[in-house]
Amino acid sequence: MKQTEFLNVVLPFQDKLYRLAKRLLVSREEAEDATQEILLKLWSKNESMEKYKNVEAFAMTMTKNFCLDRLKSKQAGNLKLVHSNYTDGNSSLQKQLEAEDSVSWMERIMEDLPEQQKMILQLRDVEQYEFDEICELMDMKPTAVRVALSRARKTVREELIKKHNYGIG
């Protein structure tokens, strides 16, 4: 496979990879690095890539696994450095500032979801994947996906109602 061919295959979904990475890793730089890493990995496998019937799903799964690994190692590495008091005060201040903007408010709500729900919500509501695609990607049963999705959406709703009642927005 030539470089231009590869780029044509990758172009339609590389933004999706990036958005998923950013949903999980939050930081823009981290997400960019992760996406680059995934694309380079794909490129190094480009001989065998034609065998995969769905390159997009394959790449999304790779991204998911890569980011989860990344989070795991980051958490392990950060344990020694983070003082809980310090970050607590900082984040509540940040929260107050960001509350004015409903987009960043939503972002914060989604950030607080468990990783699995975060990913499913991202795949369904942002990228509009079908349920069977999500099942395959997440390696989960359809009912489990529905339950997680429903739970995630309800959590978001509750947080939004809370905010609505505070009258901040």
Add this chain to the structure above:
Amino acid sequence: MELGNIEKILEKYFEATATVDEERTLRAYFSQDEVAPHLEQYKPMFNYFSIAKEEKYTKQVPLKPRVNYYKWLSVAAAVVLTFGIYFGNQYQETKRLEQEQAEYAYEETVKAFELLAENFNRGTEKVAYLNEFEEAKQKIYNNN
């Protein structure tokens, strides 16, 4: 789209039983400016999903170097090999010439020494006559 229908889809949405098309209807509804007051609270949620989809990956991925590296490596290897063979042959050639010259010089030297030795030998033959004379002289002395 009538309000009752929207409410129904919204309910299905939160139970995660709505289809992708129905969810698209919801997003379209909430992207309007005018939304029923009791549904106003859901607006940021659906708007956010539409905004989140706009985000693009803008970084360029450096794919080229890896391929070029191998290509140029083989070229460099070929160049080194040809030079090696060329100069290697030349070196062998000069070495062979040197060897020949050294052998020639050795032969010439041996010849020269042989010539010298022959002449020396001729000298000793003449001295042998002198020996004879000495012996004869000794006999005469002894007799006296």
